[in-house]
Amino acid sequence: MSQLFNTSYSWLFKYGYRIIPKRSLVKDAIQELFLVIWNKRDTINEARSVRSYLITSLRRIIFRRLEKQRNRSERNYDYRESFLEDEKNIEQSIISHECSNSQKEQLKIAIEALSKRQRQAIHLKYYRGLSNNEIAEVMSINKQSVYNHVSKAIIKMQNVVEQ
Known part of the structure; x- marks a missing residue:
């Protein structure tokens, strides 16, 4: 297993870096690939082409990670927007309430x-x-x-x- 890792890491990294030029993401994806292989070593069938299997698996992992990042970014953006909207609504409500109380007081004085x-x-x-x-x-x-x-x-x- 370590021999496979040592001989394939370099070209897997180059391949992954062409997909997405983010060093840390590619390195993490390669680590995840070999971790999955290690964890499933007893159930994985023998591949006809190890190189093809590694490339396909790495590509899937990279795209899955990119999708997770995109989803996380969207959720964070949505959360941030909803939080800001809630904050504006609360602030607007407080201002409106204070204005309303002030107007009621002025109206009371004017009527008196x-x-x-x-x-x-x-x-x-x-x-x-x-x-x-x-x-x-x-x-x-x-x-x-x-x-x-x-x-x-x-x-x-x-x-x-x-x-």
């Missing part, structure tokens, strides 16, 4: 700055979803007064938020 009638008109319009006619009925005022209360309330709220 309104008069009682303006606050009631805004509440009925935006929180209860009533139309201007319905608001006019509930507040016992005319439709134009509803427009006035809502528009003045919005302007006042904008001013409070901008400060």
